[in-house]
Amino acid sequence: MTATAARSLDAAPGQGAGARLVIDDVHKRYGPVGNHLLALGGISLTVNPGEFVCLVGASGCGKSTLLNLIAGLDQPTAGTIESEGRLGLLFQESALFPWLTAAQNVNLALRLADVPAATRDEEAANLLRLVHLQGFGDKRPHELSGGMRQRVALARALAQRAHLLLMDEPFGSLDAITRDLLHDELERLWMELSFTTLFVTHDVREAVRLGDRVVILSSRPGRVVEEVPVDLPHPRVGVDDDMTEIASMITRRLRQEVQRHGR
Ligand code: ADP
Ligand code: MG
Secondary structure: OOHHHHHHOOOOOOOOOOOOEEEEEEEEEEOOOOOOEEEEEEEEEEEOOOOEEEEEOOOOOOHHHHHHHHOOOOOOOEEEEEEOOOEEEEOOOOOOOOOOOHHHHHHHHHHHOOOOHHHHHHHHHHHHHHOOOOOOOOOOHHHOOHHHHHHHHHHHHHHOOOOEEEEEOOOOOOOHHHHHHHHHHHHHHHHHHOOEEEEEEOOHHHHHHHOOEEEEEOOOOEOEEEEEEOOOOOOOOOOHHHHHHHHHHHHHHHHHHHHHOOO
8 A cells, every 4th residue: 555545544443444234124105105216225234344345236126225224315214234434436427626737626525524724735636646647736627528527526525535535437437448458447546545435337247357246236225136256356457257157057046037027
């Protein structure tokens, strides 16, 4: 771990850099009783400190709903969610402030994390270097490519000194080559900083590329149908055949789920 990394992800007293997340029998109903949609029908899942868990499921199965509940943006209808430490969020659209430069976007997150003004600029530059954006600090979001914007968003999430990083299809709108590069970078940062990660995707290959564990969700209501451990060492370079095998197995399982729902 570099000095910068250690500083930017200081552990809360008595815990490592990664937080534990415990989801217990969470239900989420939208709309009034009688005319409601049961989006989540009893999700239980524990993510251990420093673990990288990927959640896969068809579109509309409740992945974003679950992340919103974990982030506290909405309340479960029943069940409990416990997590400790600071939360970082990363969504498909980077949601950077368009009128701020890349460095200012990161700087703002540092300010909100109570980092003293005197060290913020240096730290923002370090974080941008960490995501390989040195030299781009003075660019505004519209001057950057989609992949670069997601890198800034990642730097901003790291600036929040997250113990738990929630990612909702963060690379979904990027081309395959850029996505591959960002997989490598996210994996490297995760190995270096050991934050806990819950990564949502509908791309099985991406889930197997990154996750220690892949959790498969069913649709209507969303439930955990299977958890698949991915026992491949990180960084996952040169293990393409193994990844393909696991990805095919998960894809078959997902297809069964989708067919079961007659779609
Ligand atoms: P995913 O992220 O897996 O594509 P979502 O969590 O966005 O799925 O949605 C799950 C289900 O809940 C969908 O049927 C969606 O239409 C419904 N839904 C999501 N958010 C709301 C909401 N705020 N009000 C009503 N229905 C919603
Ligand atoms: Mg979604």
